[in-house]
Amino acid sequence: MDALSDVLRVIRLTGGIFLHAEFSAPWCISTQLDKSVSGQLLNNSEQIILYHYVREGCLQVKLKGGSPLDVPAGHAILFPNNDVHFLGSTLELAPVAFASLLMVGPKGGLGRVSHGGGGALTRTICGFLGCESQIANPLASALPKVLTLNLREGTSAEWVRSTLEFAADQEAIAQPGADGVMAKVSEVLFLEAVRRYIESLPVEETGWLAGLRDPIVGRALALLHGDVARAWTVEELGREVGTSRSTIAERFAAFVGESPMQYLTSWRMRLAARQLRTSGAPLVRIAEEVGYESEAAFIRAFRREFGVPPGNWRRGLKNGGARMRELSAVPQDA
Numbered sequence: 001m002d003a004l005s006d007v008l009r010v011i012r013l014t015g016g017i018f019l020h021a022e023f024s025a026p027w028c029i030s031t032q033l034d035k036s037v038s039g040q041l042l043n044n045s046e047q048i049i050l051y052h053y054v055r056e057g058c059l060q061v062k063l064k065g066g067s068p069l070d071v072p073a074g075h076a077i078l079f080p081n082n083d084v085h086f087l088g089s090t091l092e093l094a095p096v097a098f099a100s101l102l103m104v105g106p107k108g109g110l111g112r113v114s115h116g117g118g119g120a121l122t123r124t125i126c127g128f129l130g131c132e133s134q135i136a137n138p139l140a141s142a143l144p145k146v147l148t149l150n151l152r153e154g155t156s157a158e159w160v161r162s163t164l165e166f167a168a169d170q171e172a173i174a175q176p177g178a179d180g181v182m183a184k185v186s187e188v189l190f191l192e193a194v195r196r197y198i199e200s201l202p203v204e205e206t207g208w209l210a211g212l213r214d215p216i217v218g219r220a221l222a223l224l225h226g227d228v229a230r231a232w233t234v235e236e237l238g239r240e241v242g243t244s245r246s247t248i249a250e251r252f253a254a255f256v257g258e259s260p261m262q263y264l265t266s267w268r269m270r271l272a273a274r275q276l277r278t279s280g281a282p283l284v285r286i287a288e289e290v291g292y293e294s295e296a297a298f299i300r301a302f303r304r305e306f307g308v309p310p311g312n313w314r315r316g317l318k319n320g321g322a323r324m325r326e327l328s329a330v331p332q333d334a
Contacts, residue, residue, distance in 0.1 A: 003221035004212055008191070010274060011137045015049075015129035015186025017168050019102065022123050023059070024116030028088030031098035033128055047131040047140060048082040049190060053151070053164055057122030061087050063145060074152040074161065078193050080143040082128075089122065125168045127186050139194070142208045149193040160185070160192050211255035216243055220252060224264050228271065229291035234260055264291075269305040272298070276314040283310055 023029075033050045052061075053076040061077055062068040063085050071077050079085060086095050096115065103111045131137055151161035167181045194209075201210050211217035219241045224232065237260055238248045252260045268290040275286045287298035302310045 002212070003218070003225045004194070006225035007138060010271065011131040011139070013129050013131060013187050013190065014183055015127060015190070016182045017125055017127040017164075017186065019111040019113055019126050020123070020168060021113040021115075021126055022121060023057075023089065023113075024121055025089035025119030026093055027116035027122075028086060028091055028093035028095045029098045029101065029115065030084060030086050030095035032084040033082055034099060047137065049078060049080050049129040049131075050082050051076055051078040051127055051129075051186075051189065052087065053125045053127075053161075053189075055123045055125060055165065057120060059087050059089065059122050059124070060091050061085060061146075062091060066146075069146070069148065071148070074150065076149045076151060076189060076193070078147040078149065078190065079145065080139070080147060081145060083145055085146075089116070089120065125164065127182070127189075129186050129190055138208050143194070143197070147193045147197055149189070149196060154192075154196070156192060160188055164189060206255050206257075208256055211252075214251065214255055216241055216248060216251050217255045220248055220260060221256075221263075224260065224267065228264070228268055229289060231291065232261070232264060265301060266305060268292075269302055272302060272310065273306065273313065276310055277317055286310070 031050075033048050052059075052071070054071050054073050056073055058070060058072045060068045061071055063083055068091055069077070088095070098113075101113045101115050103113065131140075151157045151164075163181075163185045167185045198209050198213055201213075211221060220237055223237060223240050234249055235245045238245045241248055249259060252258075252263070256263055258266075272286050272290045275281055275289070283298065284295045287293075287295050290298070292298035292301065299309050299311075302313070306313055308316070
């Protein structure tokens with residue numbers, strides 16, 4: 001299994017389309033998906049990825065303090081961290097809060113928004129995805145604040161575009177099974193945007209995503225994610241990749257920012273944290289699943305990563321401890 005697929009498996013993306021919007025120039029809105037809305041449909045996901053797909057017309061978009069981008073018909077724009085952003089035919093107008101315009105359907109489903117001054121029309125489909133948690137999500141820090149995707153170019157673009165529009169139209173007329181289709185097409189849209197972003201990175205770019213396409217680092221990441229419980233060494237990893245210990249250590253550090261074994265330990269701890277959060281499995285079993293022969297060694301490693309022993313971490317989450325949630329999102333220095 002490649003590393004990106006493994007991360008996506010662990011964070012459990014789920015998604016949906018939540019409204020059709022029709023705007024007429026001049027118009028300008030500010031928006032950020034409120035968790036009270038997304039929570040109804042995504043089981044209170046901690047991380048929200050918001051997107052807008054332009055079916056007709058065009059719009060401008062920018063983050064607070066950022067530069068405007070033009071988004072024409074057939075393009076999607078995604079906000080991996082659900083940051084506050086502004087949309088409009090012009091961004092010179094005082095923005096209207098999106099929440100004041102939203103009319104949610106009777107069962108919390110698809111809504112419609114109609115807003116503007118009566119001029120040129122822009123029609124969009126807005127949707128979102130949720131992640132189960134930020135604990136095991138290197139994408140959260142690897143992706144930019146804004147992703148753009150041209151769905152009129154590329155081998156899979158036509159399929160994604162037509163499926164997205166079909167799914168939205170099916171929900172609008174309440175066809176059976178529409179919710180499942182919407183969730184999947186939202187996930188595909190996000191994956192296509194991430195894939196295109198990776199392809200667009202400059203040759204000299206470093207980081208986790210850039211490492212995925214490097215033949216040495218990408219293969220090493222795939223091996224580590226494919227067998228996380230294996231007693232890996234850098235020498236053994238190098239042999240599997242087909243290079244020397246020094247080469248793989250150097251390239252891995254250059255792209256990922258840490259050694260292969262440091263990365264493996266960190267990933268193991270995030271998998272363990274997810275297990276502690278979502279299951280009642282005993283510590284000894286979780287330790288075995290993430291590659292530790294003894295519970296004591298696992299406890300020491302977990303404490304180095306998160307600042308507290310795993311038992312305390314689990315109890316803190318059960319008790320609604322905010323500090324435990326903070327520790328799960330921001331690992332401590334080893």
